[in-house]
Amino acid sequence: MRFALAWLLLLAASAAQADELVIYRCTDAAGALTVQNMPCPKGSKQQIKRMQSLATVPMTPPAPTPVAPETTPAATSAATPSPPSAAAPATPVATVRLPPPNLFRCTTRDGGGYVTEDSEPASRCEPLQTTGLDGNPQGGAGEACEVVHDTCARVPDEGLCEAWKKRCDEAEVAWRFTRAETSEKNKAEFDRVQRILTESACGG
Template sequence: MPRSTRRRRSLAIALALLACATPAAIAQQVVIYRCTDASGALTVQNDEPCPAGSREERAIIEPPPPMPVYVPQTPAPAPAATGTVTAAAAATPVAPERPDAPAPARIADADRLPPPPIFRCHTPGNDRYVSEDAEPKPRCVPLQTVGINGDPGLAAGAACEWQYDRCERIPDGEACDGWRQRGREIESTWRYARGDARAPLQEAFARVSTILSDTTCGLPPG
């Protein structure tokens, strides 16, 4: 028999022996004995040395790694409802609450005083608003700068222009309407304020609400 044919036959026999091995045997190393007797006959046997007088060749086959055992996982119970806010709930936008107005004071109608002066102001851009200050602080409005040749792309530095709002006192007969408008403007600004900016607006809204309830603005119409 040709040598190449004997090797292929030996490998086939070895694999057949390995396939027939029990799981307990596979868990350990397998020794394959390749035996050639005096006449040149070849035999392959599993875990059994060659007979005396035979030429012996051994091959050690390592066992394959064990297959992982699948263990079904029991679903974890749903967490109990607690006061902790989850990330999904924190990400849900919440409409801002209206600032709390103080409770109206119990003042006799005869003891009520007129509201403080309030002013209607105009910006250089013709915007109007109500202010408690007759002379609001000026604003430095940025100006566009240009280069020597008039090109804005070659401008260097920055510049601004101080702008002053013009304010006049609202007549006494319309002062209560002015204070109501002031309260609406504060509340509108408060709704879009963030962080530390809310507290001063809350205090301003409470002050305006007190003026509307404790002065002659709180009298019933008529």
């Protein structure tokens, strides 16, 4: 009776428990992508994905082992051995592809736009027109600029794959139609973006 009561309590506790699965996507300074179940190392760009894991279901208690009746030597010799059972075929394990990292679509002050992996891209200083003391714009001797910040918003999940494909195309154009001194750097950036795209759910 005490064994049955303890088993029912374990069954109720296991059925009510559903843990949250946390996945950390880490991108180091060299652009290498790592997916792990612990926080990223210091210096890496970290993105966190939270998913609800399935609640575990306890196994049914084993049935009591029946006691075989005693047999005589004659009956034992007459018993026919059962043939060995064939091994069950191995079930293939499906590859799980995660969504790609977030992208942000930014708008410049003049109405232009671009896509970036940074939620807050670096500010830039746009030059201003200088004038002389008499108000003549041709007589300005100094230089001045205004610090501006672009407005950025996260790309929705349903448009994330399309945005990454566009970013990959732009990286390839920048590599193939670039100057010789920046070709190696642009090629490395194209390889990094292409690897993220093909290894994510967008490339599956």
